[in-house]
Amino acid sequence: MMSEIKSPWPGPKGLIPVTSGKADDANVYNRAYLDSIHVEMRVIDAVLPDLGCEIFGEKFSSPIMMPAFSHLNKVGKDGKKPMVQYAEAALELNALNWVGMEPNDEYAEIAAVGAKTVRIIKPFMNHDKILDEIKFAEEHGAIAVGIDIDHVPGTDGKYDVVDGFPLGPVMQEELEKYVAATELPFVAKGVLSVQDAVKAKDAGCKAIIVSHHHGRIPFGIAPAQILPRIKETLEGSGVLVFADCSIDTGYDAYKLLALGADAVAVGRGILGPLLKDGREGVTKKVIEMNQQLSELMMYTGIKDACSFDKSVLYI
Numbered sequence: 001m002m003s004e005i006k007s008p009w010p011g012p013k014g015l016i017p018v019t020s021g022k023a024d025d026a027n028v029y030n031r032a033y034l035d036s037i038h039v040e041m042r043v044i045d046a047v048l049p050d051l052g053c054e055i056f057g058e059k060f061s062s063p064i065m066m067p068a069f070s071h072l073n074k075v076g077k078d079g080k081k082p083m084v085q086y087a088e089a090a091l092e093l094n095a096l097n098w099v100g101m102e103p104n105d106e107y108a109e110i111a112a113v114g115a116k117t118v119r120i121i122k123p124f125m126n127h128d129k130i131l132d133e134i135k136f137a138e139e140h141g142a143i144a145v146g147i148d149i150d151h152v153p154g155t156d157g158k159y160d161v162v163d164g165f166p167l168g169p170v171m172q173e174e175l176e177k178y179v180a181a182t183e184l185p186f187v188a189k190g191v192l193s194v195q196d197a198v199k200a201k202d203a204g205c206k207a208i209i210v211s212h213h214h215g216r217i218p219f220g221i222a223p224a225q226i227l228p229r230i231k232e233t234l235e236g237s238g239v240l241v242f243a244d245c246s247i248d249t250g251y252d253a254y255k256l257l258a259l260g261a262d263a264v265a266v267g268r269g270i271l272g273p274l275l276k277d278g279r280e281g282v283t284k285k286v287i288e289m290n291q292q293l294s295e296l297m298m299y300t301g302i303k304d305a306c307s308f309d310k311s312v313l314y315i
């Protein structure tokens with residue numbers, strides 16, 4: 001019986017499923033897995049690293065990105081809109097911004113901030129709604145669009161329903177149609193197997209996010225665990241491989257980058273600072289994470305964001 005809830009990441013009540021904190025909780029396992037990875041030191045010839053990187057043809061100051069959050073405007077205090085505030089932080093930091101499930105009017109307000117943004121759309125049962133949101137994102141300057149393919153099941157074992165909108169299965173041929181419906185790079189968010197990585201590539205996706213969406217799947221493996229296999233499988237394909245889940249420090253980010261991620265997104269790691277201090281809170285947190293990333297890169301002789309090396313890791 002799962003009674004007492006001790007999730008390390010409960011999040012604001014009612015916003016996201018509160019995970020159990022027990023053996024089935026992929027967040028707990030993920031945290032332990034990330035923490036078990038250690039690094040050797042390579043300081044001779046090590047210099048101050050350059051964190052700059054290029055994603056979808058755009059230049060960013062760091063491979064640490066914003067998360068595809070959603071619904072947060074509902075919990076913003078005093079009329080504040082956290083979805084807009086973290087976009088402002090992305091703009092200030094020159095970080096890639098991501099946006100999850102938001103109605104078109106809210107999406108337009110976030111896009112108007114001017115940060116380079118990727119829109120992630122839910123796998124709605126209504127495919128026309130997906131196509132409409134892809135088009136809207138295009139018209140509002142998104143630099144990529146995608147679907148969180150891992151948000152199909154609900155906790156009742158049926159297709160999930162979010163805000164009254166039924167979600168449905170993601171069939172590969174439908175994915176191909178969404179990819180073909182836009183000129184923008186298409187992202188499959190929530191890949192946690194080599195099989196799905198290959199299917200996403202074959203469907204024409206230009207990027208994937210290795211993720212279990214803050215522990216949606218019970219007993220899910222750690223993204224860090226599957227990342228090297230996925231990276232190796234997609235080598236030479238041109239598909240970018242991003243990762244997220246449980247990244248709370250620049251050291252966590254370093255480990256995923258060393259394991260092969262082209263860039264990483266911080267999820268609930270910025271949620272507390274965002275809800276407490278808005279744009280400033282997020283900016284401060286990400287600057288600190290970039291400092292930690294730079295520190296560990298310098299200790300391990302990694303000169304820039306294109307030169308990460310898995311051989312420094314002890315797993």
Ligand SMILES: Cc1cc2nc3c(=O)[nH]c(=O)nc-3n(C[C@H](O)[C@H](O)[C@H](O)COP(=O)(O)O)c2cc1C
Binds near residue numbers: 011067120148212245
């Ligand atoms: C409040 C909240 C809302 C989210 N909404 C979405 C969403 O609409 N679409 C999506 O793909 N991911 C969504 N996510 C998941 C994040 O994009 C990300 O995958 C996840 O938070 C990473 O795990 P972490 O929180 O452990 O870093 C949401 C996460 C939170 C905390």
